[in-house]
Amino acid sequence: MRLLASTLRIMDGPAVDIEYLRKRYGGFEALAGVALQVPRGSVFGLLGPNGAGKSTLVKSLLTIVRPSECRGSMLGQPIGHRKTLSRVGYLPEHARFPEYLTGREVIGYSAGLAGVPRGTTRERTARLLERVGMAEWGDKKLGTYSKGMRQRVGLAQALVNEPDIVFLDEPTDGVDPGGRIEIRKMIEGMRDEGRTVFVNSHLLAEVEQVADHVAILANGRVIETGTVAELTRRGRRYEVRTMGPVPPTIRAGLEREGLEVKGDLIILDADDATPVQPVIDLLRGAGVPIREIREAKFSLEDIFLQVVQGRKEAA
Numbered sequence: 001m002r003l004l005a006s007t008l009r010i011m012d013g014p015a016v017d018i019e020y021l022r023k024r025y026g027g028f029e030a031l032a033g034v035a036l037q038v039p040r041g042s043v044f045g046l047l048g049p050n051g052a053g054k055s056t057l058v059k060s061l062l063t064i065v066r067p068s069e070c071r072g073s074m075l076g077q078p079i080g081h082r083k084t085l086s087r088v089g090y091l092p093e094h095a096r097f098p099e100y101l102t103g104r105e106v107i108g109y110s111a112g113l114a115g116v117p118r119g120t121t122r123e124r125t126a127r128l129l130e131r132v133g134m135a136e137w138g139d140k141k142l143g144t145y146s147k148g149m150r151q152r153v154g155l156a157q158a159l160v161n162e163p164d165i166v167f168l169d170e171p172t173d174g175v176d177p178g179g180r181i182e183i184r185k186m187i188e189g190m191r192d193e194g195r196t197v198f199v200n201s202h203l204l205a206e207v208e209q210v211a212d213h214v215a216i217l218a219n220g221r222v223i224e225t226g227t228v229a230e231l232t233r234r235g236r237r238y239e240v241r242t243m244g245p246v247p248p249t250i251r252a253g254l255e256r257e258g259l260e261v262k263g264d265l266i267i268l269d270a271d272d273a274t275p276v277q278p279v280i281d282l283l284r285g286a287g288v289p290i291r292e293i294r295e296a297k298f299s300l301e302d303i304f305l306q307v308v309q310g311r312k313e314a315a
């Protein structure tokens, strides 16, 4: 079912296609000409350090902030098209709903704002409370909820209009590990229904587990974009460890070939193990015992640190 739903949606073109987005707050450029595509039916992770411009980007798409310059489309309509916004769900960062409302009332209130017909609201609210594991808490006030429970209600209200695309700004912020796993499952569930899910996050390990596509934003610019597999493959390397430090003559030869040697560790940046073979031959030929050979996999966090750090150093 998921395959069929996502195939149909991909045929419609990207869910979000930002050709050019710039936002200045006074003299400060928060988004410096961003281009970005979000495939339909995917979970898309927008990553970046604090202040990178992630929330500004989402708020620009939702017309909560007015972009300085914007070209592109969302769900096939120009960005900012009012009617299209009724097909969108949103959980803001640090969402705060009134403490005196119950979870059911918060969802009902959002349903009203989203123009959900009254006759449908009751049944839909009950279904959403069930879905986010809050059925038994629906009639208790938010003031009595934990942070994780509030986020669940926040997710439920974001789905109340059965949106085609859902924007979740830091959805697991302040939620404990168990709650985060639950939220991740809910995000996967949204995708399985064929919705596009746009997640803003600085929690890279988490995004790595759930996102199909990611973009890394820093200082208002997209600096990397691709599937999680593409990004993490890019930094693959192999490590060979010898028993004791690599002898100086061997070391000099390896360094001449552009390899990095640190004590007993030889590092090869390579997509596959082919270049490792001559190194093994060289060590064996010189009688240097090998302790370990391993493929070092990079996480999204490693890639993120490399690109963000790399840019800081270059600046």
Ligand SMILES: Nc1ncnc2c1ncn2[C@@H]1O[C@H](COP(=O)(O)OP(=O)(O)OP(=O)(O)O)[C@@H](O)[C@H]1O
Pocket: 025, 028, 030, 048, 049, 050, 051, 052, 053, 054, 055, 056, 057, 093, 202
């Ligand atoms: N209303 C505003 N007026 C002036 N500057 C703003 C405003 N909103 C955001 N900024 C600035 O724009 C930059 C980007 O902010 P934004 O909230 O979009 O970043 P972010 O990536 O979502 O970060 P965080 O994860 O910390 O929320 C920051 O430097 C922020 O201080």
